Amino acid sequence: MTTLQTLVKEARLPQKESELLLFQTFECDRSWLYAHGDEPVTESRVAHFLGLVERRQAGEPLAYILGQWEFWSLPLKVTPDVLIPRMDTELLVQWAVALLPEQSKQRCLDLGTGSGAVALAVKHEFPTSEVTAVDLSQPALNVARTNGQQLQLEVEWLEGSWFEPVAAREFDLVVANPPYIREDDDHLHQGDLPAEPKMALTSGIDGLHALRQLVADGQSALGPGGWMLLEHGWDQGPDVRDLLVTHGWQAVETRRDLAGRERVTGGHKPL
Secondary structure, eight states: OOBBHHHHHHOOOHHHHHHHHHHHHTTTTTTHHHHHSSSBOHHHHHHHHHHHHHHTTTTHHHHHHHHHHEEEEEEEEEEEEEHHHHHHHHHHHHHHHHHOOTTOOOOEEESTTTTTHHHHHHHHHHHHEEEEEEEEHHHHHHHHHHHHHHHHHHOEEEEETTTTTTTOOOEEEEEOOOOOOOTTTTGGGTTTTGGGGGGGGOOOOSSOHHHHHHHHHHHGGEEEEEEEEEEEOOOOOHHHHHHHHHOOEEEEEEETTTTTTTTEEEEOOOO
C-alpha cells in the first residue's frame, strides 16, 4: 500500500523538497500531510507526484515545478521567463524600506523587475508610495503584472531598457537587481542557474556592464538627494563603490547579506 509517508521516502529528494511536491500534488499543507500520512493514495496521484519528482531529479528548479515561490512573505508566480527570487535580494528591500519614511508617497523605480518581487515588496510595505517597475522582457512583465493583480498591489509596469521608459521622469529611490555574473562564470552551469533566463544573469565579460550603465545614468532619474541601491555579486563591492564615487554619488556604502558577503551597494545624488 502506497501512503504519503512512503512517497516521501521513495522520492529520494531532500525531505523539504519532497514535501513541497506533495503539497503541490495533493493541494494540502504540512499539517494535513502529517495527519493523513498513513492513508493510501490513488495511483493517479502517485503517478503525478512521481512525474514531478522526475522533473526535479532531471535538474528543473523546484520553483518552476511548483510555479510559485515566496519572497518577502509574498507568494509569487514564477516561470522560466523570470529569475527565481532569492533571500539575498531581500537585503535590497530592507535597505529601501529603511530609506522610505512612514506613510511615504515617494516615487520608487525598480529596474529589471523580473517577477516583480522587489517592486511588490516595496509596495506592500508602503501602499501609499508610487512604484514603477521596468523590464526589457515582455514575458517577464506578464508574470510581474499577474503577481501584482493576485496580490492586489498597484504597480506601474513598463517595458524597456533600464531608464529609457521613464526618460524625463524623476524618482526619489531607484533599486535594481541587474544581471551581474561574468559570461564565463562556472556557476552558470550549477544549481538552478542553467534553467534561468541568461539575459537576467550575465552582463559582459566582467559582469559589470549593466552596473556601469546604471551608475552612469542613475542620477538623471533622481531628484536631489535621491538614492540608488544596487545588488551585485559577492566580490563586486569594491568595483561598484568605485563606480559610484567616480560618478559623484555621495554617502556610498555596502551592506552584507546573511552569509556576511557584500551584496548591495548604494549612494545618493548630491543635494
